[in-house]
Amino acid sequence: MSSSNNNVLTKTLAVVASLVAGVFFTGAVLAESSLEDEIRERIKPVGEVCISGEDCGDIAAPAAAAAAGPRSGEDIYKTTCFGCHGTGAAGAPKLGDSAAWSARTSKGLDAVISNAINGINAMPPRGTCASCSDDDIAAAVNYMVDNSK
Numbered sequence: 001m002s003s004s005n006n007n008v009l010t011k012t013l014a015v016v017a018s019l020v021a022g023v024f025f026t027g028a029v030l031a032e033s034s035l036e037d038e039i040r041e042r043i044k045p046v047g048e049v050c051i052s053g054e055d056c057g058d059i060a061a062p063a064a065a066a067a068a069g070p071r072s073g074e075d076i077y078k079t080t081c082f083g084c085h086g087t088g089a090a091g092a093p094k095l096g097d098s099a100a101w102s103a104r105t106s107k108g109l110d111a112v113i114s115n116a117i118n119g120i121n122a123m124p125p126r127g128t129c130a131s132c133s134d135d136d137i138a139a140a141v142n143y144m145v146d147n148s149k
């Protein structure tokens with residue numbers, strides 16, 4: 001190999017070395033610059049997973065399980081009870097019918113709730129909401145009673 005070839009090789013290596021150094025240097029500067037946060041923000045995953053029971057900072061803790069989670073009386077009424085109690089089907093006391101409801105609650109709210117849980121005549125147990133807990137049914141009854149005064 002001639003000495004001029006050696007020179008070219010040396011220069012090439014020098015250029016490559018400075019390019020590599022430049023990349024590292026740029027990387028170091030970027031890492032310390034305020035751009036870092038911006039880049040992190042831009043490349044962060046779109047969704048964040050928060051597992052039940054984990055402390056997830058400001059992500060709202062997920063309900064333990066959708067089906068068993070607490071539902072409002074209004075939700076249950078609308079999804080399960082409305083079919084009969086919204087229309088008066090089969091003689092169900094209608095939402096908003098204060099006379100019909102006060103006749104029922106005169107025997108005590110607990111008795112009314114327990115009839116809703118166990119069923120009475122054409123009223124099916126839990127109004128057919130098999131996944132409803134006793135508390136869910138009580139909440140739905142309270143919703144109907146409160147809105148039928």
Ligand code: HEC
Binds near residue numbers: 080082091092127
């Ligand atoms: C398939 C129709 C139907 C559905 C669905 C239904 N009900 Fe009823 N419900 C009735 C009928 C009919 C009665 C009247 C029964 C009777 O006293 O003869 C009744 C009565 C009641 C009463 C009065 C009980 C008493 O002691 O007088 C409550 C409380 C009640 N339902 C709650 C609910 C709730 C809460 C839901 C939803 C989770 C629901 N019902 C869903 C038909 C239904």
